[in-house]
Amino acid sequence: MYELLDLIEDEAFVIDESFELFFVNRAARERLGGSKGRCFEAIHGRVSPCGSPLWECPLRTAKREGSASLVHPAGVTTGHEGYLKVSLHRLEDGKFLETRRDVSAERELERQILIHHNHLEAISRISFAVSGLSDLKKVLDAALDVLLTIFPGCIGGILLYDRKKEELVYEVQRGLSLHFNGLLSVRKGRGVSGRVAERGEPLLLLNVDPNDATLAEEQLAREGVRSIVSVPLKAKEVVGVLNVISSRPYEFDREDLYLLSSIGYQLGMATEQARLYERLKNARERYKRLLDITFAIQEEERKRIAREL
Known part of the structure; x- marks a missing residue:
């Protein structure tokens, strides 16, 4: 499995329930320069797992539900503008596979x-x-x-x-x-x-x-x-x-x-x-007024002719 993870373009990590990194694929190593220790230290430069006010650590959700996914600003992690989609899935040995994909274009x-x-x-x-x-x-x-x-x-x-x-x-x-x-x-x-x-x-x-x-x-x-x-x-x-x-x-x-x-x-x-x-x-309205005047003139003319007869 690890050989396959090295071939994908997305960053991938294998993490245990205590946040310890067991594997970092090639795409992630190129950015991080090779990482050991706990994920929040190696990936985010934090001294404790992610939480409020940034976002809830997806590993905590994955431990409860078996999987988790969220999208967050890439700048917090990479220093670049854009967005990352983070997905975690429980593996058969109890560890978790975390993948990170740049979804800025989406x-x-x-x-x-x-x-x-x-x-x-x-x-x-x-x-x-x-x-x-x-x-x-x-x-x-x-x-x-x-x-x-x-x-x-x-x-x-x-x-x-x-x-x-x-x-x-x-x-x-x-x-x-x-x-x-x-x-x-x-x-x-x-x-x-x-x-x-x-x-x-x-x-x-x-x-x-x-x-x-x-x-x-x-x-x-x-x-x-x-x-x-x-x-x-x-x-x-x-x-x-x-x-x-x-x-x-x-x-x-x-x-x-x-x-x-x-x-x-x-x-x-x-x-x-x-x-x-x-x-x-x-x-x-002008046409109507003109018609009214015309009818009035015609009526006066009719009355005049009637009187003369």
């Missing part, structure tokens, strides 16, 4: 799958929140409320572009000062939002200098901004900007930027649809 894959799942769930929640709403203010309110539940502790707002005035105005916001409520306007090319609107590209700032002139142009410095994600709301063209803001540096990452960019496209389409609905509604 854990990273799980993390990526979870991130993408959360992103899809977030986009689905935004879609559900804005579906069936034709009032633009309600659409943006619902979207921002859902969005900030994904980023707890953050504040933010949505600006819409006014084509006539050629400027961006905060339509909805959460956590910003009251002067942002439809009063503060930002021209394209100025401030964070203005630059995002002009370029049509998202912007991620991870460690903002409070004295940054770009923040001053938009009066964001007073909001205690340390990190910000700003993405355009796009339909055929930029119709607005979405900002998510944190008072902590390095609060966001590239995954957050991709998520918010996707939501930006979604809200851009929702904004354009809501505006189209509003234009159609106004056109319908």
Whole structure:
């Protein structure tokens, strides 16, 4: 058996119930330089078996149940980032075979799958929140409320572009000062939002200098901004900007930027649809008024002809 264990890539140890090492395979010897003594001393550099607050020693579990398995950060053992899966099984002679496998790639894959799942769930929640709403203010309110539940502790707002005035105005916001409520306007090319609107590209700032002139142009410095994600709301063209803001540096990452960019496209389409609905509604009301006037004129003309007859 020992010859076979020397051939595998995983680290393997044979340990007795008193934590004494009886065998260390080639993969483990290359890292440890050959080991004797008790496992917690040779492998972890500890003076006692592993326990709280790190993790419960799997050998104790294996002695009770015959086998045990756990995953822990590799840095505690190897000094490198990543994760190790430790498995123990009782052998026929009463000793235990312990194997250690690097599962960093698997854990990273799980993390990526979870991130993408959360992103899809977030986009689905935004879609559900804005579906069936034709009032633009309600659409943006619902979207921002859902969005900030994904980023707890953050504040933010949505600006819409006014084509006539050629400027961006905060339509909805959460956590910003009251002067942002439809009063503060930002021209394209100025401030964070203005630059995002002009370029049509998202912007991620991870460690903002409070004295940054770009923040001053938009009066964001007073909001205690340390990190910000700003993405355009796009339909055929930029119709607005979405900002998510944190008072902590390095609060966001590239995954957050991709998520918010996707939501930006979604809200851009929702904004354009809501505006189209509003234009159609106004056109319908104008047409109705025109019909009422036409019918009134026709009725007056009919009465005039009747009198003349």
